[in-house]
Amino acid sequence: GAVVSQHPSRVICKSGTSVKIECRSLDFQATTMFWYRQFPKQSLMLMATSNEGSKATYEQGVEKDKFLINHASLTLSTLTVTSAHPEDSSFYICSARDGRAGDSEQFFGPGTRLTVL
């Protein structure tokens, strides 16, 4: 299957700082990228969907000014958690899909563990 990477895999930051997480599709062009958040023993909750070159579409209840998403190229999307607070601590997972390829599944990255102190 296709490979999606995330960087960093783990980040610890102080409250009030901003953190950027990168998601890259390594061997395919991702026309659409998705950002999920997972709390312990909970399901993956879709935060937003981004198409290359367009503004992200955020799910209800997700603050777009807090979770800035950029999908500037077909292989890279970034999620920036601005002014992070302890309640933002979570496991963030991205996925990517080549929407031009008919029945194309989503390929998931390995996730980023964010801890806000």
Added chain:
Amino acid sequence: DQQVKQNSPSLSVQEGRISILNCDYTNSMFDYFLWYKKYPAEGPTFLISISSIKDKNEDGRFTVFLNKSAKHLSLHIVPSQPGDSAVYFCAASEGGSQGNLIFGKGTKLSVKP
């Protein structure tokens, strides 16, 4: 309100036996269903999917059954192996494989040697 439900948070099975993981959904517009396997601190990996026009899809040791009238699907793993121990997520979408995925909470499968 959860649209995709996995009511069993955990399941323990003996190696070589069958593992049956269940998933229920409430949205009758879902037309595509997937199962993902996830290890701790890793992203989900795709296992198997099924379209609503089918009631069964098989891939090696993995079979997914779909009962549309009951809004229920299940994943059968046979024979179960210790390496199958992981959390299994059921997901559903509208609009086929291109739709956004709605995930259940997952079921942790433990396969004992």
